[in-house]
Amino acid sequence: MAAGIQAQDKEITYPYSFEMKGNPLVRHISATDPDVNVWDGVVWMYCSQDHQKQPGDEGTYDRLDGYHAFSSKDLVNWTDHGEVIQSRNVGWGKEGWMWAPGAARKDGKYYLYYPHRDKDGTWRVGVAIGDAPAGPFKDIGHPIEGITGIDPKILIDDDGQAYIYNNSAIIAKLKTNMIELAEAPRKIDYAPKNIKEDKLQQFCEASYMHKKDGKYYYSYANWKNKDSQGFYAMGDSPYGPFEWKGAFAPRPAGAQFHQSVIEFKGQWYVFYHINTPYEKKKTMNWNGERRIACFDRLFYNEDGTIKMVAYTTNWIPGQTK
Numbered sequence: 001m002a003a004g005i006q007a008q009d010k011e012i013t014y015p016y017s018f019e020m021k022g023n024p025l026v027r028h029i030s031a032t033d034p035d036v037n038v039w040d041g042v043v044w045m046y047c048s049q050d051h052q053k054q055p056g057d058e059g060t061y062d063r064l065d066g067y068h069a070f071s072s073k074d075l076v077n078w079t080d081h082g083e084v085i086q087s088r089n090v091g092w093g094k095e096g097w098m099w100a101p102g103a104a105r106k107d108g109k110y111y112l113y114y115p116h117r118d119k120d121g122t123w124r125v126g127v128a129i130g131d132a133p134a135g136p137f138k139d140i141g142h143p144i145e146g147i148t149g150i151d152p153k154i155l156i157d158d159d160g161q162a163y164i165y166n167n168s169a170i171i172a173k174l175k176t177n178m179i180e181l182a183e184a185p186r187k188i189d190y191a192p193k194n195i196k197e198d199k200l201q202q203f204c205e206a207s208y209m210h211k212k213d214g215k216y217y218y219s220y221a222n223w224k225n226k227d228s229q230g231f232y233a234m235g236d237s238p239y240g241p242f243e244w245k246g247a248f249a250p251r252p253a254g255a256q257f258h259q260s261v262i263e264f265k266g267q268w269y270v271f272y273h274i275n276t277p278y279e280k281k282k283t284m285n286w287n288g289e290r291r292i293a294c295f296d297r298l299f300y301n302e303d304g305t306i307k308m309v310a311y312t313t314n315w316i317p318g319q320t321k
Contacts, residue, residue, distance in 0.1 A: 014082030022077065022314040023294040024274060028080070031068060032291040033100030034271040035153070036260040043264055043295065044133045045070040045271065046084075046103045046112060052097075052289035060289055061252040065098045067112065069134045075264065075295075075317035084135035085112065085128050092142055093118050093126065100206070100258060104154035104178065105133070106162065111178050112137050113164070115150035125166065126154050127179050146181045147172065151258075154266075155209045155238060162239050165207040169220065171239060190218055190233045191244035200225040201247075209238065210261040212268070215304055218242050221257040229257035230307060248306040255280075255291050261298060270309055 012028060025031075031047035031213035047070065051063035068080040087098050092154045097117040104111045110130045117293040118124050121286075124143030130136060149167040154174075162174040165182070169190060173182040190205075195201050206221035218240070219232040230249025249257055254275030261270050276290040284290075296315070 009226055010274075012080075014080060016080040016082070018078050018080070020078060020316060022316055023296070023312055024292040025078070025295060026070070026080075026293045029068070030276075030290045030292040031070070032064070032262050032273050032289075033258045034270045034273065034293045034295075035100070035102045036269075036295075037103055037105070037134060038261050038262050039105055041073065042133075043075060043262065044103065045072075045260075046101045047099060047293055048098055048114075049176055050289045050291055052286060057203070061099065062096050063288070065096045066113065067098065067101055067200045070293075071133065075269075084130070085114075085137045085139065087116070090116060090126055090127075091301065092139075093124070096120070100151050102152040102154050102164075103133075104156055104162065106156060106160075106176075106178055109178070110135075110137070111154070113152040113154060115152060116143070122214035123150050124232045125149070125164075140179055144179060144181065151205055151207050153208045155211070157238060158209070163209070165209050165218075167205055167207050169203045169207055186239065188218060188242070189240050190220070190242050195244055201231060203231075207258075208259055208261070212263070212300070213304065216240075216242075217261070217306070218315045219259055219261070221259065226251060228319055230259055230272075230309070234304065239258040240270075245305055247308070248312065249309040252294070252311065253288075269295050270298045271295040273281070 030050040033048050035043050036045045047068050048064050049066050066079040066086045069084045072078045089096050093116040099115045102113045107228045110133050111279050112128045114126050116126045126143050128137035128139045151167045153165040165171050169188045170185040172185040175182045203220045208219045210217050216235045228247035229251045232248050235242040252272050252274045272291050273291040293297045
C-alpha cells in the first residue's frame with residue numbers, strides 16, 4: 001500500500017476502502033464529474049478533483065487536477081485506488097485544468113480521456129493508456145488531433161466501434177487504436193430549433209451517450225436552468241437523428257448536473273455530483289468549489305422514456321425503498 005498526502009483534507013493511505021452510507025458517496029476527498037463503467041462485474045468510477053482556489057486563478061475551476069479511480073463489486077463497499085494521472089504527467093498542457101474525464105476499455109487496454117488546456121490555453125482532449133483499470137495511466141504525449149472542447153465521453157457500440165462525444169454536442173468515430181479520429185466531428189441534431197434556441201433547455205455541456213434495449217440516449221446538461229438541468233433525446237443510431245424528450249434530472253444541491261449512466265445487476269443508475277455544503281467548507285477553511293460524487297437509481301417508463309430522477313441522501317444499494 002502506497003502512502004500519499006491528500007492535500008484536500010488529510011493524509012490518506014491508498015488504496016482506501018470505504019462504505020456508501022447514503023449520498024454523497026465520496027466523503028474523504030473531492031470527487032467531481034464521475035464517469036462510470038462496468039467491466040467484468042466491477043463498477044469503475046473516474047473522477048476529477050476540486051482543489052482550493054489560489055490568488056491569481058483565472059476562474060473557479062483552474063485547480064481541477066488529479067484523477068482518481070474508484071471501484072466496487074456491490075455499490076456499497078468501495079475502494080479509492082488513488083490518483084491515476086495528474087497534470088504534471090501531461091507534458092503538452094498547463095498545470096491544473098484537468099476537467100471531466102471519460103474512460104473506455106478495448107482489447108485489454110484501458111483508456112482515460114480528459115479535457116485539458118494546452119500551453120496556448122486551448123481546450124484539447126488528451127488520452128492516457130493503462131494495462132489495468134486502476135492504472136497506472138500514461139499520457140500518449142499529445143492531444144487527439146481534429147477535436148477540441150471539454151467533456152469527452154466514449155461509447156463502444158455492440159459491434160465494437162468506438163465513438164467520442166464532446167462539447168459542443170459533437171460526435172466522431174475513433175480508429176481502432178482509440179487515439180485517433182476516423183472521421184471529422186459531426187454536430188448532433190439533438191432537438192428542434194425552438195429547444196436549441198431556448199437558453200434554459202439548450203445544450204450547455206456534459207455531452208453523454210448510453211444505450212438501452214437498442215435505443216441510443218443522448219443526454220446533456222444546462223447549468224443555466226435552476227430547476228431541471230439534465231435533458232435527453234432518443235434515437236436509433238449513435239449519430240441520431242434524435243427525438244428530444246425533455247428533462248430527466250433536477251439541479252443537484254449546490255452544483256451543476258454532470259451525468260454518467262450504467263446498468264449494474266439489473267438496475268440502472270445515474271451518477272452525478274453535488275457541492276460540499278457551505279457551512280462544512282467554512283469549518284474546513286475551504287476556498288472555492290468542493291464537489292463530491294453521488295448516485296441514485298434511474299427508472300424508465302414502458303415506452304423507454306426516462307422518469308425524473310429523485311435525489312436521495314439516505315438510500316443505500318440493496319434497500320428496496
